[in-house]
């Protein structure tokens with residue numbers, strides 16, 4: 001078998017898995033987050049991982065996931081530029097749920113980054129900075145997995161507006177489960193309050209969405225919840241979540257035909 005054919009096989013879900021995933025994508029589109037999580041753990045077992053950025057959605061998702069699967073695998077991308085409150089929240093979540101939240105990070109230290117690319121890369125070229133400090137580590141985090149779970153919501157950004165509960169992630173080439181995709185901000189905070197979930201205290205100081213220190217500002221009353229991220233720039237996403245997403249689940253057969261898109 002040629003290397004090209006091998007690559008196609010490796011990059012696609014197996015045919016029988018694809019049928020199950022397509023069916024679940026259809027059946028669970030309106031389901032409660034817990035149902036999508038239960039399905040993901042049943043279907044993918046050890047081969048599914050949960051990404052968290054420690055936002056309000058992320059902590060709610062961890063709480064739900066650990067109730068269903070106390071051994072759930074959870075990771076975050078440690079850019080080296082996170083707020084002290086965020087690192088502290090990681091520790092509090094680990095204590096509360098008795099889990100390890102694994103860190104994935106680049107080998108490039110902030111000092112090396114400055115030497116190689118100049119000072120304040122997050123200001124001169126934030127896309128490159130995100131690629132080095134988030135997207136490359138994300139590749140490592142997803143390596144060998146068949147699925148990942150994220151806490152994105154449709155109403156957060158235009159780029160996320162057609163995300164589905166279960167979809168094929170053609171950027172990272174694995175199944176993506178977004179259990180909270182239909183929730184709004186109020187539902188997330190009600191869940192946090194009702195379940196006494198630990199959250200980042202910065203949320204109470206004007207930061208509805210929290211990323212790196214260099215690229216996160218507090219927002220004013222009534223402003224868009226993500227307007228403090230890369231404030232003053234067109235950039236709205238770090239690149240983890242593909243901006244253009246088909247409106248339906250892409251079948252294995254279609255994927256083979258769409259490989260030129262990625």
Ligand code: SF4
Pocket residue numbers: 079081121122125126127129130131133134211212213214215238
């Ligand atoms: S959010 Fe800002 S500091 Fe963090 S990786 Fe992206 S550009 Fe760099």
